[in-house]
Amino acid sequence: MAHSSWLATCGSPWSALGTLAALATSLLVLSYVSSSLVHRAAYGYGDPYSPDAESPSAAAAAAVAPRKGPGYPPVFAYYITGGHGDFVRVTRLLKAAYHPRNRYLLHLDAGAGAYERARLASYVRSERAFLGYGNVHVIGRGDALDGRGPSAVAAALRGAAILLRVGADWDWLVALGAADYPLVTQDDLLHAFSSVPRDLNFIDHRADSESHHVVVVDQNLLQSTNAELSFSSGRREKPDAFELFRGSPSPILSRAFVEHCVAAPDNLPRTLLMYFSNTMDAAEFYFQTVMANSPRFRNSTVNHSVRFDVPPPQGMDLRSRYDALVGSGAAFAGRFGDDEALLQRIDEEVLRRPLDGVTPGAWCAAGSGEEGSAAECSxxxxxxxxxxxxxxxxxxxxxxxxxxxxxxDGCKS
Structure with missing residues (x-):
C-alpha cells in the first residue's frame, strides 16, 4: 500500500480532518524539538511554572549533579501525568519514586484547571528536597489529550523533548500515570539497572494481528481543551511499507531511542507519527512500531516493560493482591483504583515511606536501611x-x- 493512501481510506470529511490532525501532530512535535535544539524554551508558554523559568534552585542543582560513568548508578527521567483531581495521586507518586539523581517532569492535562497546576508548582517549590536538588519541573499549561488517541503520543513526545531540554544526562525515560505506583525503592531500581547496558529498551511488544484498524479523529491535537475521540465508520488496512507492533503504552526507553523518536534523524519516526495520527490506541503502537522497524534499535530491546497490572479485587483479599504485586518482581504496577489500603501497605512494607515523606534511601542525610526508614530525607x-x-x-x-x-520478538532481521 502506498504511503499516500493511508489517510484516504475513509469518507472525505473524515479524511480531511485526519490529514489535518496528522499534520498538526507532526508540526507540534517538531516545533518542540526545534526549540530544544536551539536552547530556547521547550514550549512557548512563558509562564512562571515552566522548566525554563529562572529558579533559585539552579545553582544547587548544578552543585549536586549526579556522577556518571562506570561504577555509578544510572539516571532516570520520569514523565508523570495526571488530570483533573489528580493532585494528591501525582504528588504521592512523585514522593514514592523520588531520588535526587533522577529528573522529574509533571504534567496535568487540559482537564485540570490553572489552579491545580499552580497548586502543583507551589507544592514542588515548597518541598526542601525538590527545591534543593532542582530536579522536579512542572509543565505550566496542560496538553489536551485522550489516552486512547494519538494526542497521548504527542504529549509523551513533547514531555520527552522537554526532558531532553532541561537535562540530557539521563539514561532511561519512564512514563507513569496517576494510577501507577512503584513496587521498589529508587535505590533498588538504580542498583538493579546499574549493570544493564544503557542502550537497552524495556518495551513489551508483539506483532499486530489485526488486519484492519478503526479510524478516529482526535480533536485534542487541534484545540486546548480535552475532547472525546470521534469515530469513523471506515476501516484502514495494514500498510505494506512497515510492520505494525503493539504492546504496553508504558515502556522504559533508552535516551538514544527517545532522541531518535523526538529528533527523527531519519524519516521513520515522522512517517509513523503521520500514520498513527488517526489510529485508536496509538500509544500502544507508536514506540513499538518505530523500534521494530528500525535497524538500529530492533536488536536493543527486552520484551518486557518491567510492570505488573494490579490484580482486581474480585475473589482476592488484600494480602493475596499484595503478595501478587510484590512477588512479580516488577518495578512498577499500574491501574490502581480505589486501593488506599493496598498503596499504604506498599508504602509501609516495601518503600518504607513515612507519611507525607519521600521514599528514603542511602542518599538521605539522616540515613536509612532495609529494616527502618528515615523520618525525613533532606x-x-x-x-x-x-x-x-x-x-x-x-x-x-x-x-x-x-x-x-x-x-x-518477531522483527525482521
Whole structure:
C-alpha cells in the first residue's frame, strides 16, 4: 500500500480532518524539538511554572549533579501525568519514586484547571528536597489529550523533548500515570539497572494481528481543551511499507531511542507519527512500531516493560493482591483504583515511606536501611550511593532473566 493512501481510506470529511490532525501532530512535535535544539524554551508558554523559568534552585542543582560513568548508578527521567483531581495521586507518586539523581517532569492535562497546576508548582517549590536538588519541573499549561488517541503520543513526545531540554544526562525515560505506583525503592531500581547496558529498551511488544484498524479523529491535537475521540465508520488496512507492533503504552526507553523518536534523524519516526495520527490506541503502537522497524534499535530491546497490572479485587483479599504485586518482581504496577489500603501497605512494607515523606534511601542525610526508614530525607546526603533491599533483589533477578533473551520478538532481521 502506498504511503499516500493511508489517510484516504475513509469518507472525505473524515479524511480531511485526519490529514489535518496528522499534520498538526507532526508540526507540534517538531516545533518542540526545534526549540530544544536551539536552547530556547521547550514550549512557548512563558509562564512562571515552566522548566525554563529562572529558579533559585539552579545553582544547587548544578552543585549536586549526579556522577556518571562506570561504577555509578544510572539516571532516570520520569514523565508523570495526571488530570483533573489528580493532585494528591501525582504528588504521592512523585514522593514514592523520588531520588535526587533522577529528573522529574509533571504534567496535568487540559482537564485540570490553572489552579491545580499552580497548586502543583507551589507544592514542588515548597518541598526542601525538590527545591534543593532542582530536579522536579512542572509543565505550566496542560496538553489536551485522550489516552486512547494519538494526542497521548504527542504529549509523551513533547514531555520527552522537554526532558531532553532541561537535562540530557539521563539514561532511561519512564512514563507513569496517576494510577501507577512503584513496587521498589529508587535505590533498588538504580542498583538493579546499574549493570544493564544503557542502550537497552524495556518495551513489551508483539506483532499486530489485526488486519484492519478503526479510524478516529482526535480533536485534542487541534484545540486546548480535552475532547472525546470521534469515530469513523471506515476501516484502514495494514500498510505494506512497515510492520505494525503493539504492546504496553508504558515502556522504559533508552535516551538514544527517545532522541531518535523526538529528533527523527531519519524519516521513520515522522512517517509513523503521520500514520498513527488517526489510529485508536496509538500509544500502544507508536514506540513499538518505530523500534521494530528500525535497524538500529530492533536488536536493543527486552520484551518486557518491567510492570505488573494490579490484580482486581474480585475473589482476592488484600494480602493475596499484595503478595501478587510484590512477588512479580516488577518495578512498577499500574491501574490502581480505589486501593488506599493496598498503596499504604506498599508504602509501609516495601518503600518504607513515612507519611507525607519521600521514599528514603542511602542518599538521605539522616540515613536509612532495609529494616527502618528515615523520618525525613533532606539535602546533604551522597546521591551517588544506593543500597539494595529485598524488593531490589527480586527486581534484579527478573532483569537478569530478561536481559540477553534476544532481540525484538518477531522483527525482521
Amino acid at each position: 539535602v546533604g546526603g551522597d546521591i551517588d550511593a544506593v543500597r539494595q533491599g529485598a524488593a531490589g533483589r527480586r527486581l534484579a533477578s527478573l532483569i537478569s532473566g530478561l536481559v540477553g533473551t534476544g532481540a525484538c
